[in-house]
Amino acid sequence: MSIIYIDGNSLTLEDLVKVARENYKVELTKEAIARVNKSRALVDEFVDGGEVIYGITTGFGLFSDVVISKDQTKELQKNLIVSDACGVGNPYPEEVVRAVMLLRANALSKGYSGIRLSVLNTLIEMLNKGVHPIIPEKGSVGASGDLCPLAHMVLVMLGEGEAIYQGKRLSGKDAMDKAKIDKVELISKEGLALINGTQVLTAVGALAAYDAKKLTKLADIAAAMTAEALNGIVDAYDEKVQQVRPHNGQIICAQNMLKILNGSKSTSRQGEIRVQDAYTLRCVPQIHGASRDAIDYVVDRVSTEINSATDNPLIFADDRQVISGGNFHGQPMALAFDFLGIAVAELANVSERRIDRLVNPSSSGLPAFLVKNGGLNCGFMIPQYVAAALVSENKVLAHPACVDSIPTSANQEDHVSMGSISARKSREILNNVMNVLAIEIMTSAQAIDFGAVEKLAPATRAAYDKIREEVATLENDRIMYLDINKCFKLVSSHKLVEIVEEEIGELK
Known part of the structure; x- marks a missing residue:
């Protein structure tokens, strides 16, 4: 089995093409796993301590001064995804979607995003099993990351949205169920970590x-x-x-x-x-x-x-x-x-x-x-x-x-x-x-x-x-x-x- 190991630092353009077009599998290195876990531990510590940190315990954009309580962080992260998923136009080809998923996973594997390892592994499992979210081409202004198209990617992780699986267009829930991938519930920082990046424009x-x-x-x-x-x-x-x-x-x-x-x-x-x-x-x-x-x-x-x-x-x-x-x-x-x-x-x-x-x-x-x-x-x-x-x-x-x-x-x-x-x-x-x-x-x-x-x-x-x-x-x-x-x-x-x-x- 052909595998590309990702650590956030050594991915090549040729690797990207192999995953996007030749369906190479993807795995995290041990070093990447350690960095992801260490970063997440600090986020948990700050949330437990009541720290006011943008996107973790505050709203987004103009709402950055609105403090969100600890018991609202799950709702905050889910709301971010569902509100941002408003893309229009034709869906990107599957090779582009695979490239997007790989690039987002690779960026998260650097260990600066504060995501849980389990959530990152879900994204990688979707890539390896061929669950390809429907991502509309239009809707990103290329600044606060590719918020809109990446939100469509994350919807499927939540069991929402739509995806192509084994050649069929399915609901996100059905695609995840048929591929036997557990859906995720996002907690503090994770919604923002998944969509606040340049991976869509870079993949294309x-x-x-x-x-x-x-x-x-x-x-x-x-x-x-x-x-x-x-x-x-x-x-x-x-x-x-x-x-x-x-x-x-x-x-x-x-x-x-x-x-x-x-x-x-x-x-x-x-x-x-x-x-x-x-x-x-x-x-x-x-x-x-x-x-x-x-x-x-x-x-x-x-x-x-x-x-x-x-x-x-x-x-x-x-x-x-x-x-x-x-x-x-x-x-x-x-x-x-x-x-x-x-x-x-x-x-x-x-x-x-x-x-x-x-x-x-x-x-x-x-x-x-x-x-x-x-x-x-x-x-x-x-x-x-x-x-x-x-x-x-x-x-x-x-x-x-x-x-x-x-x-x-x-x-x-x-x-x-x-x-x-x-x-x-x-x-x-x-x-x-x-x-x-x-x-x-x-x-x-x-x-x-x-x-x-x-x-x-x-x-x-x-x-x-x-x-x-x-x-x-x-x-x-x-x-x-x-x-x-x-x-x-x-x-x-x-x-x-x-x-x-x-x-x-x-x-x-």
Whole structure:
């Protein structure tokens, strides 16, 4: 059985993907258990002693000055959950929900939240047995944590709300009963500990960042295929050019382009056919490379956030302190995920311009729209329209969400991050980019058919052959969305990258 051990400090993005998508099991380390128990003991001591502490013996937000008696703490914590569970919109996919549950459990395992071990174990048991709460996508402002969506997660722990279990949508009570998981009754601090964090926006953005990083290889392959179809000049990818402007992403992209195109008889050298290519070919390392560097920055931010304590107040058991702070504020990740959306959108911007060069006879020297009997047939005219529509939509979605702030809780929470919107937008942009790249590889394969397939580099020939296994050469007009969908699967599954890497070794 494949297990990921969590301690709040060592979770990786790859671990997150294994749990979210491959259903790895999760267990706490002994060290984490000890920290959780120590933190909870201090909370119990302070409650028994009548200490006035935010969220433990007081109300929330504007009600932070309202003192709650010890015998009302259970009602306070339950009320927090049921009142905050008011999300709207479509439910998150199950892989996102699993990522949310893992990240919240990992944050709690750091031992700064004051939750009982039994409650934390219930959350982990739900994850391991596949009880996935229905969490609506919309309703978080990304500041006092993802209060609203996380409350929907906790409802199921209480036997309320709804969940998916074994493929069926059930009431929270039925899902917990069928999975044989005991429901919980929250006591002091626990409701707040479960929902006051950035785990929803981080889960959505983290999965998008992981996929974006893998997609950069496919973008290089797509550009290389287009370069061969248009007899692109490889001199621009020379190592010497990159070393005098040594951005890491640029260097890596240029190396990938030369590796993919190695052995090609379709590419050209400077001055053989023309002196320079258009920017969409000549500047691939600079454009793709900049997006690579931005994505790497986001992945680094994600790696920090998924191992952080992001609730309030924080329990410092060793120092016997409870401190109210702002670690729940999503701004660090909101900025990062807005940046991610912009970076990924650029991969589609340049891809669409390459598609246009392929179908435009004035720039390609190939038949208009890559079809022999133009006029009778439209060929690849409309796929370029589709790519243009997706790119235009991305330009709207790339507007940063984090520059907006609407005060909440009667102006007590007077600056919020809107980070969940940043994360969701980046995911939507990524999906559009995969479709644009799917159109590019399909279009470049068609353009290659007007040249000499046997002149392709081994890597691009492997990619071409795989595309042709799925999509035949277009001789006469046919229903093309089916072809685009097949190419999308090659892109989103990373299958095309795997095939190329089998031929030439791992790309960076």
